[in-house]
Amino acid sequence: MRNPPTSLLNSVDHALQVAILLQQEGPLRLVDIxxxxxxxxxTAHRLLTSLVYREFATQDADRLYRPGPMLRPVEAPDPGAQRLWRVARPRMRRLMELVDETVTLLVPVGTDARFISTVECTRTLRVADRTGFVMPLHHTAGGRAILAEKTAEELIELYRDEDVDGRRLHRELSRVRAKGFAINDQRTEKGLTxxxxxxxxxxxxxxxxxALAMPTTRFRADPVQEWVALLKTAAARVEEELATES
Structure with missing residues (x-):
């Protein structure tokens, strides 16, 4: 028989109960929860606000809460994600210091992008921590950079069970392939580039x-090449260290 631990945190336990309830019985109203x-x-509202932020729950226009993307069964990430996280963190921090914008790191998981690390910049108006978020790979800047390296046949196979035309996506990503970087202009979130x-x-x-993530109001075309050069340098250093450790 399992007994509750003596150090049980009620707030954490309640949040887990809400997540389980949504996964097993959602959609539900706040009062029902x-x-x-x-x-x-x-209290339920505060818990749900946190769960929505971390994508364990979503709220529709009808004000019903449903299980979020984090509660969906997903393909297991590459076991090398932990090593990537460890190697990339110092480079991400340095990049943030140079540009003073938030830096994110993601890994591809099937057709999803999982954000595994964030280094927030120091500005008052900034992109907040995205660690743990799951988004469609072809909507994110980093995800599009990854997908641009695939052939049309590989994209068709990857998206065979999705409502995405792999061949059309391959054509869309031609400029990304040519330039070596991708821009997400409010594809995933209004006001974020x-x-x-x-x-x-x-x-x-x-x-x-x-990726460098910033409020759209602060995005300008002039420094893009400088930002891209810094991003590519940081990525190259990470690649070198990964190769050294392999």
Whole structure:
């Protein structure tokens, strides 16, 4: 028999109960969730706000809460993600210091992008931590940089069960292939623009991607080439260290 630990944190336990409830029974109203877990509606609202932010829950226009992307079964990420995280962190921090914009790191998981690390910049108006977020790979800047390296046949195979035309996507990514970087101009979030480059594994294919993410109001065309050069330098250093460790 399992007994609750003596150090059980009620807030954490309640959040987990909400996530489980949504996964097993959603969609649900806020008042229903509060009643089921025996907590105040105000407490349920705070928990749900956090769960929505971390993508364990979503709220529709009808104000019903449903399980979010993080509660969907997903393909297991590459086991090299931890090594990529460790090697990339110092380079991400240095890049953030040079540009003073948030830097993100993602890995491809099937047709999704999983953000495994974020280094936030120091500005008041900035892109916040995206660690743990799951987004469609072909919408993110880093994801598009990764996909641009694939052939049309590879994209067709990758998206065979998705509502995405692999051959058309291959044509769309021709400029990304030519320039070596991709821009996400509010594809994933209104008011957010990102520039991404792929990070290649020692074996050749891309194992992840690094991106600069900023408020769209601060994005300008003039410094893009400078930003891209810094991104590519950081990615190259990560690739060199990954190759040394392999």
């Amino acid at each position: 509060a009643q089921r877990i025996s907590i105040a509606p105000s 990102a520039i991404g480059v792929a990070v290649r594994s020692p074996d050749g294919p891309s194992c992840g991607a690094m």
